[in-house]
Structures are given as structure tokens and as C-alpha cells.
Amino acid sequence: MTNTHLTIPEGEAAPIPTGAPGVQLYPAPFEAVVGLLRQGIDTLAAAERFPRVAIPPVVPRALVERAGYVKAFPQLLGTVHSFTGTPAQWKELAPHAVEGGAWDSEQRASDLVLLPAACYPVYAGLAGKELAQPERFAVEGQCFRQEATSEPGRLRSFRMVELVTAGTEAHCLSWRADWLEAVAGWLRGMSLKVEVEVADDPFFGPTRRLFQAAQRAQELKYELRVPVADGLVQAIASANFHKDHFGEVFGFTSEGAPGNTACTAFGIERIVLALLHAHGPRPSQWPDSVIAAVTGGS
Numbered sequence: 001m002t003n004t005h006l007t008i009p010e011g012e013a014a015p016i017p018t019g020a021p022g023v024q025l026y027p028a029p030f031e032a033v034v035g036l037l038r039q040g041i042d043t044l045a046a047a048e049r050f051p052r053v054a055i056p057p058v059v060p061r062a063l064v065e066r067a068g069y070v071k072a073f074p075q076l077l078g079t080v081h082s083f084t085g086t087p088a089q090w091k092e093l094a095p096h097a098v099e100g101g102a103w104d105s106e107q108r109a110s111d112l113v114l115l116p117a118a119c120y121p122v123y124a125g126l127a128g129k130e131l132a133q134p135e136r137f138a139v140e141g142q143c144f145r146q147e148a149t150s151e152p153g154r155l156r157s158f159r160m161v162e163l164v165t166a167g168t169e170a171h172c173l174s175w176r177a178d179w180l181e182a183v184a185g186w187l188r189g190m191s192l193k194v195e196v197e198v199a200d201d202p203f204f205g206p207t208r209r210l211f212q213a214a215q216r217a218q219e220l221k222y223e224l225r226v227p228v229a230d231g232l233v234q235a236i237a238s239a240n241f242h243k244d245h246f247g248e249v250f251g252f253t254s255e256g257a258p259g260n261t262a263c264t265a266f267g268i269e270r271i272v273l274a275l276l277h278a279h280g281p282r283p284s285q286w287p288d289s290v291i292a293a294v295t296g297g298s
Contacts, residue, residue: 001114007032007232008029008291009032011028011282012027013033013283014030017121021150022154024157029282030283033283033294037272038140040186040295041161044183045138049136050136056141058113058115061079063121063124064113065251067249068249069117075147076202078116079111079113081108083105083108115143116144116145118140121139122137123249126246126252127251127252128250129253130252130256134166134167134254135166135211137163138163140160140162141160142158144156148281152232153220153228155282158269159268159269160267163263166247168257168260169243171260172262183237187271189293191279192275193227195225198221199223199235200216201215220241220242221239221241222238222240223238227274229277236267239263241262242260242261261281
């Protein structure tokens with residue numbers, strides 16, 4: 001077996017705080033593990049054809065409005081604001097940019113928002129199509145969510161890799177079940193203590209409990225939960241079935257009916273944190289068996 005440790009720099013991989021909760025810097029050993037995880041996901045996905053789509057860190061505001069994200073999760077969404085006034089108007093505000101104060105008082109929301117989930121632009125890209133066969137995509141995005149806590153792994157800026165499919169209900173349910181099993185096996189192969197649980201999303205507002213109960217009753221979301229720090233277990237991956245929500249919203253069909261969708265999502269930073277917690281802060285010293293499991297090898 002090739003000594004993959006040669007690709008991991010010496011030193012500790014602990015993230016570096018920036019002073020802003022949930023926003024961190026990542027040293028070279030951490031990023032080396034991120035690269036190995038991408039390799040592992042590629043290995044898992046090799047049996048299927050997943051065209052890659054590069055997702056930008058900002059998306060049209062109209063997209064997340066249409067998809068229902070604004071209505072369901074307004075507390076998490078980050079908007080993009082900018083100054084659209086005149087030079088004369090800025091002259092009044094400019095001193096605040098140095099002294100501190102309300103230099104942003106004339107900022108206005110633009111037509112963009114920060115990407116909340118990597119898969120959303122894919123569904124919009126299927127708008128109006130009849131899917132002759134199931135569609136598949138592999139996406140990665142730098143996502144943002146305005147998390148309310150700053151516990152380890154509860155990041156506001158984070159990377160999400162997703163494998164996505166669209167087609168009939170039967171296809172999406174079977175695909176989701178296969179990927180839930182595959183990802184659980186992959187993570188357990190890394191000697192991580194994985195619990196697979198029915199879960200719900202953090203809906204907001206007076207109807208949140210109703211939506212969460214319905215989501216759990218229909219088993220639309222499964223999370224793979226792993227310790228990421230002492231006494232702290234978090235979801236590091238998930239397998240989701242959206243039914244025909246996005247098919248209805250964006251008008252794509254499969255076999256003449258609104259298309260169904262499913263996705264498998266990987267929280268990249270959280271998986272690295274789980275590995276650091278399980279195997280120590282220096283990835284260059286991890287057992288060869290762990291490195292091989294991360295990359296999908298044997």
C-alpha cells in the first residue's frame with residue numbers, strides 16, 4: 001500500500017479561531033485530511049456517474065425564495081448587502097468606517113444570498129425538464145448558516161459535499177437507502193462511532209413543531225451522528241428524501257409526475273473534527289488502516 005501519510009504535513013490539525021464564532025482557519029494537516037475525504041467520497045461514488053457541478057458561495061435570492069428556504073429557515077439565511085448610494089451620501093458615512101459606527105446604515109439587500117446548502121442550484125437547473133432517466137450530480141459548496149451557538153462543529157461558514165439524484169419516488173427512496181448504508185459503513189471503517197438516527201430540520205416559526213413532527217413521521221431525513229469533541233455528538237453526514245417538493249417548485253417531471261429528489265450530504269469540517277477526536281490531533285500519526293479507510297481503500 002502507498003504510504004499516504006507522506007501527503008499529510010507534520011503538526012496538529014486543530015482549526016485556528018478568527019475571533020468570529022463559527023468562522024475558522026484551517027492549517028495544512030487539516031486541509032490534507034479534507035483532500036483525503038474528497039478522495040474517499042469519489043471512491044464511494046465511482047460505481048455511479050455523478051457529473052460535477054461547481055457551486056458558487058452566493059446564489060440568486062429568487063432561488064432560495066422559490067425553493068422555500070426563506071420561509072422555512074429565515075433564522076439561518078445570510079443575505080448579501082451593499083452600498084448603492086452616491087459619493088455625496090458616502091461622504092457622510094465614511095468617517096464611521098474608521099471610527100466605528102453605523103457605516104452600514106445605508107446598505108441594502110441585493111439580489112444575492114449566501115449559499116445555505118450546496119444542492120439548491122442543482123434543482124433549479126432542472127426547471128421545466130422531463131427526466132427520461134434519473135439525474136445525478138456531485139456538488140461542493142462553501143455554505144453559510146447563521147448558527148445560534150459556537151460549539152465545536154457548529155460552523156457558520158463550512159464546506160458541504162453532496163451527491164444528488166432526481167427521478168421517480170421509487171428510485172429516490174432506493175437510492176437514499178443504499179447511500180445511507182454505504183456512508184455509515186465508510187465512516188465506521190474509519191473507526192468512528194456512528195449512530196444513524198431519524199432527524200428533522202431546524203424549521204422556524206409557530207408551525208416548526210408540526211413540520212418537524214411530519215418530517216420525522218415520514219422518515220425524510222436520516223443523520224449519521226458521531227462524537228466530534230468530549231461529550232459532544234453531532235451530525236457529520238445525512239441522507240435526505242425531499243419527495244416531490246423541488247419537482248413541484250421548479251416544474252421538472254419524471255414519468256409524467258413531479259420529480260422526486262434525494263441527496264446525501266457530507267459536512268467536511270465536521271468529519272475531520274470527528275477523526276481528530278477519535279484518532280488524535282496529528283493526522284500524520286494516524287494508523288495506516290484509518291488513512292486507507294478515509295480514502296476508500298483497504
